[in-house]
Amino acid sequence: MANYSIFTLARNALRRHRDWPQAWRSPKPRPSYDAIIVGGGGHGLATAYYLAKRYGMHDIAVLEKGWIGGGNTGRNTTIVRSNYLNPESAAIYDHALKLWEGLSQELNFNVMFSPRGVINLAHDPGEERELMRRIYANQLAGVDAEWVTPTQLAELCPILNLDPNIRYPVVGGTLQRRAGVARHDAVAWGYARGADKQGVDIIQNCEVTGFDIQAGRIEGMRTSLGDIRAPLVGVVAAGHSSVLAAMAGIRLPLESHPLQALVSEPIKPVMPTVIMSNKVHAYMSQSDKGELVIGAGIDGYTSYAQRGSLPVIEETIRAVVELFPITSRLKMMRQWAGIVDICPDASPIISDTPIGGLYFNCGWGTGGFKATPGSGHLFAHTLAKREPHPINAPFALERFYSGALVAEHGAAAVAH
Amino acid sequence: MLLLDCPWCGPRSEEEFACGGEGHIARPLNSENMDDAAWGDYVFMRSNHKGVYFERWRHGLGCGRWFNIARSTISHEILAIYHVGDAKPELPE
Numbered sequence: 001m002a003n004y005s006i007f008t009l010a011r012n013a014l015r016r017h018r019d020w021p022q023a024w025r026s027p028k029p030r031p032s033y034d035a036i037i038v039g040g041g042g043h044g045l046a047t048a049y050y051l052a053k054r055y056g057m058h059d060i061a062v063l064e065k066g067w068i069g070g071g072n073t074g075r076n077t078t079i080v081r082s083n084y085l086n087p088e089s090a091a092i093y094d095h096a097l098k099l100w101e102g103l104s105q106e107l108n109f110n111v112m113f114s115p116r117g118v119i120n121l122a123h124d125p126g127e128e129r130e131l132m133r134r135i136y137a138n139q140l141a142g143v144d145a146e147w148v149t150p151t152q153l154a155e156l157c158p159i160l161n162l163d164p165n166i167r168y169p170v171v172g173g174t175l176q177r178r179a180g181v182a183r184h185d186a187v188a189w190g191y192a193r194g195a196d197k198q199g200v201d202i203i204q205n206c207e208v209t210g211f212d213i214q215a216g217r218i219e220g221m222r223t224s225l226g227d228i229r230a231p232l233v234g235v236v237a238a239g240h241s242s243v244l245a246a247m248a249g250i251r252l253p254l255e256s257h258p259l260q261a262l263v264s265e266p267i268k269p270v271m272p273t274v275i276m277s278n279k280v281h282a283y284m285s286q287s288d289k290g291e292l293v294i295g296a297g298i299d300g301y302t303s304y305a306q307r308g309s310l311p312v313i314e315e316t317i318r319a320v321v322e323l324f325p326i327t328s329r330l331k332m333m334r335q336w337a338g339i340v341d342i343c344p345d346a347s348p349i350i351s352d353t354p355i356g357g358l359y360f361n362c363g364w365g366t367g368g369f370k371a372t373p374g375s376g377h378l379f380a381h382t383l384a385k386r387e388p389h390p391i392n393a394p395f396a397l398e399r400f401y402s403g404a405l406v407a408e409h410g411a412a413a414v415a416h
Numbered sequence: 417m418l419l420l421d422c423p424w425c426g427p428r429s430e431e432e433f434a435c436g437g438e439g440h441i442a443r444p445l446n447s448e449n450m451d452d453a454a455w456g457d458y459v460f461m462r463s464n465h466k467g468v469y470f471e472r473w474r475h476g477l478g479c480g481r482w483f484n485i486a487r488s489t490i491s492h493e494i495l496a497i498y499h500v501g502d503a504k505p506e507l508p509e
Contacts, residue, residue: 240466242462242463242464242465242466243464243466246463246465251457251461251462251463252461252462252464253460253461253462254462254464255437255462255464256464256466256489300434300435301435301471301487302435302437302438302464302465302469302471302489303489303492304466304489304490305489305490305491305492309417309418309430310417311417311429311430311431344460400456400459400460400461401452401453401455401456402452403452
C-alpha cells in the first residue's frame, strides 16, 4: 500500500493519477478470527486499528451491515471538544482530544483536524454561573477553558448577534481553544486504511443476525454471509446497540432517537470558530467547502428511521436566524438524521457483559464523533486485556446498578 | 411529523404532546425487598425495540392527560391508541 506523501503525490500526478492503489481491501470473511468488531463506523474501525497497532492482535474482522462510515460517522456535525463537567468525562474526552492532535500523522491520512476553538454561549446569569462552574471544573481537570465576554465574542465571531435587546441576549461564553472540527469521512477512511494495513479484514454489507453463545461464552457470530467464529467480540453499533444486545439476551439502558443536522449552500468564509448554545438550542460551524453546518436536537420519541421531524428543525432554524442574522436569506441544501443511542446519564458505556468474551461500546448519544480516537483506543485496551483501562473503568454497565452515574446533560449540549 | 389522536381531544400535531418513553413498566410492589440488580433494571433498562413499540404519551399542551400508544419505531406508523391501564393490544412485532 502506498504511503501518502508529497513525493507519491507528485509521482502519481505525472502518471495522471491512474496508478493509485485501493486504500483498503474488500475481503471475503474467513471462517474464524481472534476477534470480531461489530460495526464499521469511526469507533469500530478505530477499535480494530488500535487492537492491531498497539495490542498486537492482527487476526480481526470488522463487520459492517452497510458501508463503512455510513451511519453516524457520516451524519454528525464534526465538532471535537473535551470541556465536560465531571473529572471522569474530562479524562475520557481529553484522552480523545490528545489523540486527535496527532491523528493525521499517526494514520498518514489527513483527517483535517482544525482546532479553531469551540464557544458555548450563556444567555442569562444562571447559565453564566453554570458555565463558570464548568470552566473551573475543566481547569481543575487539566482541560483548557476560559470565559469570553461579548466584546471578545465580537472579535472571535463577527457574525454573532450581540444585540442586548434580542429575545435571548448573549451575556458571554466559554471558549476551549484546543477544540474544533475534523473531516468525519476522512476519520473513517483513515482508520479503515490503517487497520487494513495491519491485516484487519473490513467486511462491508455483512449484517449480524445472531450470536453464537455456549455455556455463557461467546463462540462467534451468525451473519448474512455465514457463521464466523471468534472467542472475542466487541459491539460498537451506536443506535442499533439495543437490537444487537437483545439478540444476545442483554438489556441496555439506551433509547435510540433521531438527531438531525443540516447544511446551507456554500458561501465565503464568515465563521472562523464553532458556536454552540444550549439555551436556544443551536450550534453552527463552517465547513472547508463553505457550507454552514448546523446541528439540531433529537426527537422526543424512539426511532430507527434515520429521519427526524420538522418541528425540531424549525426550532433550530429559529434560534440560528436570531443568533446569526446573516443566515436568514441562506438556502439550506441538505437535512438528515442519524440514530443516536442515548444513555440516562448522557455518558457512554464501554463495558464487559454477563457473557464471557462479549463487550459493548455504546451510549455515546449525541456526542460520539469527538470521542472516536479515544473510544477506539480504550475499547481496544478493554478487549485486548479483558479488563477496562483506568480511563474507561467508570463507564461500565455496572454503574446503572451501583448508582455511580456520570451525569453530563449540561455538557452534552444537545437537549435530551 | 406525527398526527396523534388524543383519546379526549381528537387528532392533534405531535408538537402538543410529550413522549413519556416505554410503557407497561409497572412500579414494583415489593420495593423494600428489591436488590440493586432489580432496581437498576426497573429504573434504567429499556427494551428500545426496533419494530412495534408500546409507549406512554401525554397531551401536555392540551388536556394534560396520559395515554398509551403502539407505534412502529421504523415507519413511525401509529397502530393503536388506548387508555392507561388497558392491556397491550395484540399486534405483530
